[in-house]
Amino acid sequence: MTNTITGKLIAVLTLCLAGIHGASVYTDYQLSRAEILERVRLESLDTVNAVVNDLEYWLDGVQDSTKLLARILTQNKFSPPELNQLLANVLIDQDEIYGATIALNPDFEGNPRGFAPYYYRKNGGITYVDLAEDGREYWQKDWYTRAVAAAKPVWIEPYFDAGGGEILMTTFSVPIYHSNAQGLRSLYAVITADVALEKLHTYLQQLRLGPSGRSILISRGGIVLSSDRHDAIVQNYLEALSAPQDRDVWQRSFEATLRGETLVFPIQCPARLGQCSTRISTLTSTGWPVAVLYSQDEVLSPLRSYGTKTIFIGLATLLLMALAISLISRRLTKPLVALADASDSMAQGQLEVPLPRVKGKDEIARLVQSFGAMQRDLKSYIADLEVATAGKARLEGELAAATQIQMSMLPQGGEALQESGQYSLWAKVRPAKSVGGDLYTFYQHGDEELRIVVGDVSDKGVPAALFMAKAISHIQQFEEEFQSPSRGVALLNNALEKGNDNCMFVTLFFGVINLHSLEMKFSSAGHTAPSLFRAGVVTAVNQETGPALGLAEDMSYPENTLQLAQGDRLAIYTDGIDEAFNDSAEMFGVERFNTQLQKTGEHKIAQAGQAIFQQIDTFAGDMPQSDDITLMLVDILSTLEYLSTRHNFSCNADKPGSACDWLNKLLEEQSVDNSLAMELVLVTEEIMTNIQKYAQLPAGADIELQVNANSDRVELVFTDAGIHFDPFKDSHRAHLGSDIDSAEVGGLGVHLITRLTDRQNYQRSNNKNIVRLEKFFSSFDK
Amino acid sequence: MKLTTTVDIDDVHDLARVCVIGALNTDTAPEFEQQLQAVLDNSHELTVLDMKELDYISSAGLRVIFKAAKQAKNAGNRLAAANRKPHIDKVFEILKALPDMAVFANDEELDDYLEAMQNKVKSEQ
Numbered sequence: 001m002t003n004t005i006t007g008k009l010i011a012v013l014t015l016c017l018a019g020i021h022g023a024s025v026y027t028d029y030q031l032s033r034a035e036i037l038e039r040v041r042l043e044s045l046d047t048v049n050a051v052v053n054d055l056e057y058w059l060d061g062v063q064d065s066t067k068l069l070a071r072i073l074t075q076n077k078f079s080p081p082e083l084n085q086l087l088a089n090v091l092i093d094q095d096e097i098y099g100a101t102i103a104l105n106p107d108f109e110g111n112p113r114g115f116a117p118y119y120y121r122k123n124g125g126i127t128y129v130d131l132a133e134d135g136r137e138y139w140q141k142d143w144y145t146r147a148v149a150a151a152k153p154v155w156i157e158p159y160f161d162a163g164g165g166e167i168l169m170t171t172f173s174v175p176i177y178h179s180n181a182q183g184l185r186s187l188y189a190v191i192t193a194d195v196a197l198e199k200l201h202t203y204l205q206q207l208r209l210g211p212s213g214r215s216i217l218i219s220r221g222g223i224v225l226s227s228d229r230h231d232a233i234v235q236n237y238l239e240a241l242s243a244p245q246d247r248d249v250w251q252r253s254f255e256a257t258l259r260g261e262t263l264v265f266p267i268q269c270p271a272r273l274g275q276c277s278t279r280i281s282t283l284t285s286t287g288w289p290v291a292v293l294y295s296q297d298e299v300l301s302p303l304r305s306y307g308t309k310t311i312f313i314g315l316a317t318l319l320l321m322a323l324a325i326s327l328i329s330r331r332l333t334k335p336l337v338a339l340a341d342a343s344d345s346m347a348q349g350q351l352e353v354p355l356p357r358v359k360g361k362d363e364i365a366r367l368v369q370s371f372g373a374m375q376r377d378l379k380s381y382i383a384d385l386e387v388a389t390a391g392k393a394r395l396e397g398e399l400a401a402a403t404q405i406q407m408s409m410l411p412q413g414g415e416a417l418q419e420s421g422q423y424s425l426w427a428k429v430r431p432a433k434s435v436g437g438d439l440y441t442f443y444q445h446g447d448e449e450l451r452i453v454v455g456d457v458s459d460k461g462v463p464a465a466l467f468m469a470k471a472i473s474h475i476q477q478f479e480e481e482f483q484s485p486s487r488g489v490a491l492l493n494n495a496l497e498k499g500n501d502n503c504m505f506v507t508l509f510f511g512v513i514n515l516h517s518l519e520m521k522f523s524s525a526g527h528t529a530p531s532l533f534r535a536g537v538v539t540a541v542n543q544e545t546g547p548a549l550g551l552a553e554d555m556s557y558p559e560n561t562l563q564l565a566q567g568d569r570l571a572i573y574t575d576g577i578d579e580a581f582n583d584s585a586e587m588f589g590v591e592r593f594n595t596q597l598q599k600t601g602e603h604k605i606a607q608a609g610q611a612i613f614q615q616i617d618t619f620a621g622d623m624p625q626s627d628d629i630t631l632m633l634v635d636i637l638s639t640l641e642y643l644s645t646r647h648n649f650s651c652n653a654d655k656p657g658s659a660c661d662w663l664n665k666l667l668e669e670q671s672v673d674n675s676l677a678m679e680l681v682l683v684t685e686e687i688m689t690n691i692q693k694y695a696q697l698p699a700g701a702d703i704e705l706q707v708n709a710n711s712d713r714v715e716l717v718f719t720d721a722g723i724h725f726d727p728f729k730d731s732h733r734a735h736l737g738s739d740i741d742s743a744e745v746g747g748l749g750v751h752l753i754t755r756l757t758d759r760q761n762y763q764r765s766n767n768k769n770i771v772r773l774e775k776f777f778s779s780f781d782k
Numbered sequence: 783m784k785l786t787t788t789v790d791i792d793d794v795h796d797l798a799r800v801c802v803i804g805a806l807n808t809d810t811a812p813e814f815e816q817q818l819q820a821v822l823d824n825s826h827e828l829t830v831l832d833m834k835e836l837d838y839i840s841s842a843g844l845r846v847i848f849k850a851a852k853q854a855k856n857a858g859n860r861l862a863a864a865n866r867k868p869h870i871d872k873v874f875e876i877l878k879a880l881p882d883m884a885v886f887a888n889d890e891e892l893d894d895y896l897e898a899m900q901n902k903v904k905s906e907q
Contacts, residue, residue, distance in 0.1 A: 656807075678869050685807055686841055689808050689840075734877075739880070741852070743848050743851075748844055756876070
């Protein structure tokens with residue numbers, strides 16, 4: 001999917017938007033979180049304050065009423081009915097007060113029984129009881145003694161009021177003093193206001209933070225006044241409320257609170273898993289510690305739900321955005337996809353494929369328009385190209401045919417290998433273009449002459465090729481008149497000059513090699529001098545040249561002579577070789593050519609020629625061939641024999657002398673001197689006799705005798721298929737010069753052979769014995 | 783190439799003159815050997831091989847001559863060659879053939895020799 005623009009667009013845009021959106025949501029969340037936390041803190045504080053303030057207000061009311069009553073009693077003395085009335089009024093005025101008493105000091109003004117009227121609420125009404133009834137000594141009660149001990153208003157630790165209100169309560173006790181005439185202050189009474197713990201509890205239980213929230217009111221003495229757990233009420237807070245592991249922190253915090261501090265400390269949540277916090281402070285009015293427990297998780301639940309909502313909304317938004325991006329991207333790239341499909345089809349040659357329709361003038365529309373224009377151009381271009389290609393193909397076909405025709409004008413079609421007993425000749429033309437202006441030709445005139453021509457028409461390509469064809473046809477035309485190269489070249493010059501308005505010209509080498517004498521006569525029409533490889537050394541052949549052919553008529557051409565010898569290699573070439581360039585603009589040059597000729601001197605002629613071509617190609621490297629290249633190599637193998645003939649003699653059927661008779665007759669025909677003839681016949685007889693005696697030829701096998709002769713020598717070659725027999729080593733040789741008595745009767749033949757011939761050679765080849773005997777005329781002494 | 787042999791007996795000198803005409807080669811040697819043997823069997827004191835008209839001789843022919851020379855000598859007789867052509871002479875020279883064999887360059891030498899021999903015999907008588 002990411003391989004397509006659509007896919008990339010969707011992926012990249014979605015990723016970017018997800019990043020941006022995520023960052024903004026995160027920032028928003030962080031900011032909102034701070035706000036929410038602050039709000040939660042304030043709300044909690046408000047809740048706590050509201051409840052505490054209510055409680056304070058209520059307790060203040062209890063204290064104020066009691067203190068007011070105390071001030072009234074301090075200033076005046078009231079009769080018991082008046083006291084009762086006062087108490088009843090307090091209860092009527094103050095709903096919060098459960099019960100109230102004015103307990104007179106029994107020691108004051110001689111009232112040993114005491115008097116303590118007590119009004120309290122019961123069954124919706126107000127009930128009266130005298131606490132001093134039945135002789136009960138109320139002045140022993142805590143609420144009395146402690147107020148007296150403190151000599152100021154005190155809150156009494158909670159207790160069960162047996163014989164009074166019969167409920168759990170706490171009591172605000174205020175001692176009242178009267179001064180006598182002497183100014184001595186003495187305790188007049190203790191007045192109390194009872195607060196039902198239940199009532200406190202009702203107030204306090206309004207204080208809840210979260211479903212698991214708790215609030216606890218504790219007296220300064222450590223007794224639980226209110227708790228959600230009823231069994232904890234009136235118990236010691238440490239034992240009743242705290243898990244053992246939390247007791248230390250509870251105690252430390254409780255004591256700190258008594259000193260007026262406000263603390264928050266963490267504890268194990270009592271009713272659920274997780275951490276809870278406890279905030280503990282004291283009521284201003286009573287000094288009672290009030291503790292509020294709450295679960296942080298619950299308090300912070302609005303924040304968490306906000307987080308969840310934010311994530312959900314963020315994801316939903318992202319999904320919607322991705323959907324939108326996907327739709328938009330697809331819509332945007334749809335024409336591109338169609339265009340890509342269309343271009344694929346076009347690449348496969350379907351130029352008629354319809355392009356997508358795009359409205360508007362946006363980039364894609366312009367692209368489609370450009371594509372349409374390209375499609376039209378391509379169609380017309382391909383149509384043009386087809387025409388041009390057809391034309392070019394025709395031209396190439398014609399040129400290929402021309403190449404073939406041109407090469408067919410050259411012996412063996414442009415690369416020739418000719419071998420005879422006297423010479424090997426290899427030649428090759430390689431045009432720089434399809435057709436070229438280089439030429440070579442060679443032919444043997446009679447048995448005695450090898451005529452060789454190498455030429456190079458000015459320029460290259462088709463004009464050069466046509467002129468070359470003209471030159472070749474003239475060479476063939478004048479074949480019979482080329483006895484001397486100088487005359488031949490002059491004739492050719494006149495023929496080519498005729499009608500040569502274009503001033504084309506040919507440089508030409510024309511050589512005639514006499515195969516008997518190995519003398520080469522040659523003329524050069526401005527052609528590069530040939531090179532000669534002889535005995536491992538290459539030299540350029542000295543030559544005098546005439547002008548190139550075809551420029552002016554009746555020119556004369558000097559005739560040069562070069563004596564060749566067996567083993568020579570002559571190389572004639574065109575300037576395409578020495579003027580071959582490499583990419584450093586260096587020329588191959590004559591020196592490099594001569595070096596290559598020398599290096600390949602021992603190769604067979606065709607291999608040597610190919611190797612030199614290869615060297616030129618390696619030298620030129622990537623540079624295209626700039627001119628036609630022609631190379632002709634001629635190896636001189638031997639001189640032409642004037643006579644060369646052979647005859648087979650049957651080992652059994654023919655008498656040994658029949659070979660001698662045949663040879664004798666042959667030599668007579670050739671007018672060979674009689675004495676020389678006799679000697680040749682004699683050695684022939686000796687060899688034939690030896691072969692018959694010792695080579696163990698099977699019945700009917702032949703012995704071949706070959707006779708070669710040229711102006712210098714006669715050569716006799718005997719070939720037989722017998723066992724290995726070297727007459728010069730294996731034959732018995734008689735000791736010469738012995739007397740009749742000691743003379744050996746055999747072993748004379750080999751002496752005659754070695755003495756009567758100049759060179760003897762035995763060779764075993766292809767399971768045949770080959771005996772070669774040579775006699776030089778110069779050594780023959782008549 | 784053929785060989786013709788004529789034998790001329792000179793009883794006065796106890797001499798057999800064998801004229802060898804043509805070519806003495808492998809082909810002709812066996813027949814010549816027989817003919818020469820017949821002459822030798824007569825045990826003339828001197829057998830002369832007249833080579834005036836011998837055009838050709840090969841080792842096969844020389845072998846017959848060598849053998850005949852030995853045989854003659856063993857019988858107390860002699861074998862001599864006369865009138866060798868130069869190229870036949872050359873062959874003999876090459877082979878340093880039988881330095882102790884009498885060789886007469888021409889008929890005069892032979893005649894002189896025969897006369898001398900006869901005188902010698904006469905003087906002994």
